Amino acid sequence: MSNYDSQWKEQFSNAYLLAITSQAGWKIASWNVDKDLMDATIETKIEFTDGRYKSHKVDLQLKCTDSPVTNTEKFISYQICKEHIEHIKKRVLSDPFYFILIHVPKEKEKWVEHIKENIDFNTILRNCGFHYEIISSNMNELKPTLQFQKNSIFSAEFLKNSISEFDTFEKYREYLNQRMKINT
Template structure:
């Protein structure tokens, strides 16, 4: 497996860990032709919306894109334009998982813990302006938007109330 495939699998594992602890299930579309890598589903009635869902584009990088306040991630224009639309039934977000440069630093393990390093950040591009860029669109993600169990639960609760991220 090459390093990019390893990064993809690592980010999948991160997403699966956060989602399972939050109490939701994951589903994967058979084909990613609409910038949707994964979907998250809740069961039962949680609010105005029954069985809320969230779809996402999952990216990972070990590049130095983090500063004191934000993450600046270069996204392909197709992904940007697919994620910025406002008329989806199921809301969509972008998740970028930051991974250490050195493969040996990705996981720390002992008898007491398994630590996946570093972590993910999320951003809703809903309603962002159309771009004419042809190579990349750099999106800015606040460091406050860590993709954690609590953040995912909050996003899903908002969707239950009819509020899209």
Template sequence: MDINQQKEQFSNTYLQAVATVAGYSLYKPSVDDNSIDLGIAAKGETGRIRAPRLELQLKSTSRDILKDKLIRYPLILKNYNNLRMTDIAIPRILIVVLIPDNLANWLKQSEEELCLRHCGY
């Protein structure tokens, strides 16, 4: 597996862990033709809206994307345009997972904890 595939898998795992602890489920569209990598869904009985969903474009980087309290991530125009559509049934967001430069620092594990480093924005 090359480093980009590792980053993608790490990002998927990070998001799966966060969604699981929050009580949500993830789903993967069978074809990615709308720049949607994953979807997140809640149970049908929760909240005001039944079975809410959110579609996600997932990116990962070890670049410094935090500048002046803003997140700056370069995105190709097609992906940007797919995210900003307003005439869609399910809202879409971009999640950028920040990963350490050194692969050895991505994950720390012991008998007492599992630490995935850094975080998603």
């Protein structure tokens, strides 16, 4: 393992995030440093049926690993620093906040592959990113080992579905009111 291993994983995490948000049509506000346990804030515009619109933001903490604590058929477990968990428990969450775990092969050369099919080439990012939402109602239950469900894939489809219910401003306002009730 190289001294640069964590830097390479950080860069791959950023590339994965850029690929997914680009496909979904979201913007990224990346931070040069891990700011308050946030690697990036992503944003999209929600357009309501009455013509109004609202900017919607999501905060992300990115983690990349080739060796999770456990990797089963349903879960990938990942160890989070105990101090980070304690810090997160003190946050007031007005915007959604997710840990994104990008699981990569051990061999760095397999993280990105170019495969020729007929006359075209395909670029494949390996392996996958998974999301785990931190919400106020589960903060007290947070433990240093997070269980990422393998069906919770961080994808363009996930981002689009996360806002699909907000066709009216009233529904979005109710969503915000519920978030703030949970956070107090």
